[in-house]
Amino acid sequence: MIQKKITIKNKLGLHARPSALLVKAATKYRSDFNIRRDDTVVNGKSIMGVMILAAECGAELELIADGVDEAFLIDEISQLIEEGFDE
Amino acid sequence: MKEISVYDFFESKKKDMALSLITEPETLNKKINSPHVNRPGLALAGYLEVFASERIQVFGETEIRFLQSLSEEDLLSRMRDVFKTDIPCVIVSKGLTLPPVVEYLANDLNIALLSSRLATINLMEQLTRYLHDIFALEKTIHATLLDVFGSGILLTGKSGIGKSECALDLVNRGHSLVGDDLITLRYVDDVLIGRSGKNFGHFMEIRGVGFVNVERMFGIERVRPQKTIDLQIELMPWQENMDHERIGLTNSYAEHLGCRIPIIYLPVSPGKNVSVIVEVAAMNLILKNVGYDAAEDFNRKLNEEIRQKTIRKSVRPLANDPKKDNN
DSSP, rough: OOEEEEOEEEEEEOHHHHHHHHHHTTTTTSSEEEEETTTTTETTOOOHHHHHTTOOOOOOOEEESSSSTTHHHHHHHHHHHGGGGGG | OOOOEHHHHHHHHHTTTEEEEEEGGGGGEEOOOOEEEOOOOOHTOOOOOOOOOEEEEEEHHHHHHHHHSOOOOOOHHHHHHHHHSSSOEEETTTHHHHHHHHHHHHHHTTTTEEEEEEOOOHHHHHHHHHHHHHHEEEEEEEEEEEEEETTEEEEEESSSSHHHHHHHHHHTTTEEESSSSEEEEEEEEEEEEESSSSSOOOOETTTTTEEEEEEHHHHHHOOOEEEEOOEEEEEOOOOOTOOOOOOOOOOOEEEEEEEEEEEEEEEOOOOOHHHHHOOOHHHHHHHHHHHHOOHHHHHHHHHHHHHHHHHHHHGGGGGSOGGGGGG
């Protein structure tokens, strides 16, 4: 299992488009993937879950992946967030 | 280009348009190949350079009065010029009568003269509607068409994906079937209309059972002769990593005969209840049409919450005690 703390960079936060991109990227992998914000943990492969976090710019999230390709999953998702979803 | 003979037109519409034939029956053999109608006013006055001669010509009171005002010599030469073009037929409205020489001339030059008891404006309207229907763009596709909550849903997808089974389930739930397997689409008056491409009735082939007569089995209220198409649902085999629409903020369209129809790509896997999803898609479309878009609504709420959080975060450093923010 890998856990990684990350901060949302793009100005508009995790609104519909970035959430869709994140979920689309995550579903490619076989590992389980959860995102934690404070006390809320959501499934990172569920669009509704990711959107419900309503993560604004500067929000701190924890990515939690567990499975055979967990490292690749965390890498790709981190990169997406770091690059601000090209926004 | 499609065409219809004057004879077929006369036979199918003589009752609706109160038509009678003035000339000999032999004059009915010409073909109509234009979906439009023409009032030949200027042509009768001798101006034939621009004359839509391929159209059905309607003589109303204006034309008749004008012809009556001409000398016999002028009348003959003008009418001969007009009749020598390739006009398919002439319809005189309001049951008005043409000068007898015109009738002789028409018989002579093999032009059908019809008389209608309808007023000119009604006749033109009926003719236009009839011709547009006859000349509408048409194509037949492999699909199933249903009426779900009043919306026309066109199911498409590869053979064996389960279109018929889905349709059967929807009919069983109280919706109605327009056609299965072969659907003829027509583009009329800015809408796409579909009807069954087969004329044997509402039969369906259900794999493992064979042929089923939906009308006999479920009753006349579960079948429809035709339906305007509102939404296309393309059933496709479920695949890992397929790029499905997850939120519904982007709309896709399919094009048929130049008409754009919203399309949904629906992944199907064995045992999945597709008909419920079709019902949901139909209801969502109705909500969208009355102005409510769930995806937009959710997104608006989400954006508002993100905005509020961002504002709170930016004012927090100014407060002495961060815990006060929660009150």
